[in-house]
Amino acid sequence: MVVYKEMRAKGMNLNNVLYNTLLSMCADIGFVDEAVELLDDMKSCTDYKPDS
Structure with a gap:
């Protein structure tokens, strides 16, 4: 998630595509807290929304 935070900064x-790939990666490796943080960031974005 360091890379994601650096990209945003x-x-x-x-x-x-990037958001969904990162969410999938977090789910695959069990990073629940990071996935929740990422999902919240995605929900607050005006341009992109989660697929499901």
Whole structure:
């Protein structure tokens, strides 16, 4: 999740594919807290929303 936070800090363009890939990765390796944080960030974004 360090990479994700660094990308946000640098103002990089984050898209739905990136968010969903990171959510999937968090689910696969059991990073529940990070997944919840990522999902909350995604929900607060005006451009992208979770797929499901």
